[in-house]
Amino acid sequence: MKAAVLFCHTDEQEPNAAVEWELGRQYTQLSQYANxxxxxxxxxxxxxxxxxYEYPDDVLLRFLRGLQNSRSNIVIAETRDYFPESQMRFIPPIHACFLKEHIQQMKIGSRQHPLPAEKKTLSGKPYLYNKEKNR
Known part of the structure; x- marks a missing residue:
């Protein structure tokens, strides 16, 4: 089975019921696609x-580091808009699936820039789920 990272995003600045609904909707859609x-x-x-991506917040930085250290190099996201061309040089090379554009696997990213140095403190607002590995 191929491993993938799901990426759900909303432009809203503060968490609220609408943000939770949007992220839940995307998660449902992306996980159904993955299955x-x-x-x-x-x-x-x-x-x-x-x-x-040039100056990532804590969650984006964890996402990018996760891609570098993951056994998976596939990201599933709702739209290609989450990975703009202007930011490609800051994203590690990966394959991506974009549901809205019906793209099943497309190479994105670059090795042009290394990730920023590790932050010593994180915000505590991770909005991140990491699946436990079954061994």
């Missing part, structure tokens, strides 16, 4: 706020 195409969900990231 239908035989992907095992390795990690799921829920990101709230601005997507700035």
């Amino acid at each position: 239908a195409y035989g992907f095992e969900m390795e990690q799921v990231f829920f990101h709230v706020g601005q997507l700035d």
Whole structure:
């Protein structure tokens, strides 16, 4: 079974009922896609706020580091808009599936820039789920 990372995102700045609903909707859609195409969900990231890969917030930084250290190099996201061309040089090389555009696997990212140095303190607002490995 292929491992994949799910990426759910909303541009809203503060968590509220609408944000929770939107992230839940995306998670349902992405997990159904993963199951239908035989992907095992390795990690799921829920990101709230601005997507700035050059200066990532804690969740985005964890997402990018997770991609670098993951056994999976496949990300499943709702739309390609979450990975703009202008930010590609800051994203590690991966394959992505974009549901809205019906793209099943597309290479994105670059090795152009290393990830920023490890932050000593994180915000405590992770919006992140990491699946326990069954051994």
